[in-house]
Amino acid sequence: MASMSLVQILKIDFSVNFRKGKYIVGSYRIANYFAQHKHKWARMLGYPFIKYYQYFIVWHLGIEIPVNTRIGVGLSIGHGVTVVINEQAVIGDYVFLRQYTTIGNKQVGSGSPIIGNHVEIGANSVILGAITIGDNVVIGAGSVVTKSIPSNCVAYGNPLKIVSKTIIN
Numbered sequence: 071m072a073s074m075s076l077v078q079i080l081k082i083d084f085s086v087n088f089r090k091g092k093y094i095v096g097s098y099r100i101a102n103y104f105a106q107h108k109h110k111w112a113r114m115l116g117y118p119f120i121k122y123y124q125y126f127i128v129w130h131l132g133i134e135i136p137v138n139t140r141i142g143v144g145l146s147i148g149h150g151v152t153v154v155i156n157e158q159a160v161i162g163d164y165v166f167l168r169q170y171t172t173i174g175n176k177q178v179g180s181g182s183p184i185i186g187n188h189v190e191i192g193a194n195s196v197i198l199g200a201i202t203i204g205d206n207v208v209i210g211a212g213s214v215v216t217k218s219i220p221s222n223c224v225a226y227g228n229p230l231k232i233v234s235k236t237i238i239n
């Protein structure tokens with residue numbers, strides 16, 4: 071992803087989202103692009119856009135994805151309501167976040183999850199702590215995830231049940 075231009079990343083993101091998701095993910099990408107830019111002049115130029123993102127997307131839509139959170143290409147936001155992600159979380163390529171997903175730490179200042187590629191997260195899921203979610207993982211609706219999940223698994227429930235099978239192609 072490091073070698074891809076913003077336009078290339080946006081094209082991929084748009085291809086995996088419907089209208090509201092395009093608006094949210096597109097806004098995040100542009101805000102993230104400016105916030106992470108190596109040149110100070112670009113960060114200053116992007117400052118109004120970052121403020122727009124924080125006001126409309128974070129405050130009003132409740133999509134709390136901090137501008138500095140590292141997220142791979144092909145981020146998909148289902149329904150576009152209430153998602154909370156810690157700034158320290160790391161999210162891979164082609165991750166699908168459904169409504170009311172929380173990805174964060176167990177206590178203020180402790181570690182946050184690292185999520186792999188091609189991960190689909192069910193509605194109302196809570197993923198907490200310094201854990202790792204592998205590639206090609208499906209997390210069921212309403213799951214509470216506090217331990218790592220290996221690649222190619224379906225995991226669901228509270229307490230979490232991990233089943234070794236792949237649903238995502």
Ligand SMILES: CC(C)(COP(=O)(O)OP(=O)(O)OC[C@H]1O[C@@H](n2cnc3c(N)ncnc32)[C@H](O)[C@@H]1OP(=O)(O)O)[C@@H](O)C(=O)NCCC(=O)NCCS
Nearest residue numbers: 168191192193208209210211212213224225226227228237
């Ligand atoms: C986890 C999931 C992918 C599993 O799908 P599946 O493999 O077809 O699972 P099945 O329906 O065959 O169920 C298998 C077992 O898991 C249980 N199960 C499935 N999803 C579960 C969940 N989210 N929480 C708790 N148990 C769950 C079923 O009750 C069943 O239990 P049993 O074997 O004791 O009867 C799916 O159920 C899910 O939660 N998807 C998230 C989708 C979502 O969030 N949609 C919102 C749309 S707006």
